[in-house]
Amino acid sequence: MKTAFISHDDCSHHDMGYGHPESPARLGAILNQLQDTRLMQDLEFVRAESVDPSAVRRVHPATYIQQLDLLQPEKGRIMCDGDTLMMKDTMRAVKLAAGAAVQAVDMVLSGQNSNAFCATRPPGHHAERNKTMGFCFYNNIAIAAKHALEFHGLERVAIIDFDVHQGNGTVDIFENDPRVLVCSSFQHPCYPYSHHMSYAENIINTPLAAGAQGVHFRANVESDWLNKLQNHRPQLLLISAGFDAHKDDPLGELELVEDDYRWVTRMIMDVAKTYARGRVVSCLEGGYNLKALASSVEAHIQTLSGY
Numbered sequence: 001m002k003t004a005f006i007s008h009d010d011c012s013h014h015d016m017g018y019g020h021p022e023s024p025a026r027l028g029a030i031l032n033q034l035q036d037t038r039l040m041q042d043l044e045f046v047r048a049e050s051v052d053p054s055a056v057r058r059v060h061p062a063t064y065i066q067q068l069d070l071l072q073p074e075k076g077r078i079m080c081d082g083d084t085l086m087m088k089d090t091m092r093a094v095k096l097a098a099g100a101a102v103q104a105v106d107m108v109l110s111g112q113n114s115n116a117f118c119a120t121r122p123p124g125h126h127a128e129r130n131k132t133m134g135f136c137f138y139n140n141i142a143i144a145a146k147h148a149l150e151f152h153g154l155e156r157v158a159i160i161d162f163d164v165h166q167g168n169g170t171v172d173i174f175e176n177d178p179r180v181l182v183c184s185s186f187q188h189p190c191y192p193y194s195h196h197m198s199y200a201e202n203i204i205n206t207p208l209a210a211g212a213q214g215v216h217f218r219a220n221v222e223s224d225w226l227n228k229l230q231n232h233r234p235q236l237l238l239i240s241a242g243f244d245a246h247k248d249d250p251l252g253e254l255e256l257v258e259d260d261y262r263w264v265t266r267m268i269m270d271v272a273k274t275y276a277r278g279r280v281v282s283c284l285e286g287g288y289n290l291k292a293l294a295s296s297v298e299a300h301i302q303t304l305s306g307y
């Protein structure tokens with residue numbers, strides 16, 4: 001079974017302006033990187049489809065969804081919050097990114113693919129139930145998780161988030177929901193400065209100090225997550241795959257390298273093999289040094305596809 005690679009050109013039309021780190025060039029860099037590798041023949045390329053509104057309503061209130069549609073300007077840009085801007089092509093990309101996450105769950109749960117990677121933007125893990133934040137509008141990974149639980153009828157899933165920033169939106173949505181174990185490593189203190197103090201039993205926070213390297217990341221992840229994942233026995237593993245904890249990333253100060261992404265991907269796949277018939281769905285979050293992003297995504301997908 002091939003790893004599904006789900007994307008759409010229109011995800012690159014959402015453009016928050018010159019110099020914004022969450023830029024359209026990010027997806028281009030990933031695709032360029034894959035062009036020259038044998039991974040190309042080992043992936044199943046799938047065109048993302050716009051998300052069904054009912055899947056979004058499982059996570060975000062109808063009023064919030066409506067407000068975002070109404071906010072979208074016909075020309076120019078408007079600020080939704082301090083970091084997140086909207087222009088005429090934004091909501092199309094937002095709906096494709098969430099749609100890809102739902103498609104990935106469908107493909108993996110149907111047994112068509114053992115795992116899937118969504119190369120989409122905007123990212124999602126900072127979006128709370130009714131708040132855009134940190135370049136995010138819809139919480140893609142949360143929409144995927146709820147689709148797996150409430151449409152496909154799974155009882156337990158796990159979300160692994162190794163972005164350098166804590167996935168405050170995902171915590172906001174799933175805090176105290178025993179069906180969803182959220183394991184999150186992040187630089188602390190760092191943006192978004194909220195939700196890292198969650199004491200909910202299903203939220204496993206792994207804060208890392210600026211300058212932490214792969215050896216610290218691996219040791220902390222292993223001791224904080226493995227037991228919890230084994231006790232939870234997730235039937236599907238979802239990854240908020242942010243690559244901004246890379247040593248060359250301009251937004252974070254952690255020191256991970258490609259091999260650390262390979263390691264954590266393999267660890268997640270091992271858990272999935274034991275409890276979830278190998279089923280893994282991964283969605284792109286951050287990663288802002290184009291070169292580091294592209295090579296880290298390559299390492300991640302290579303591992304997913306069994307290299």
Ligand SMILES: [Zn+2]
Pocket residue numbers: 163164165242244285286287
């Ligand atoms: Zn991030």
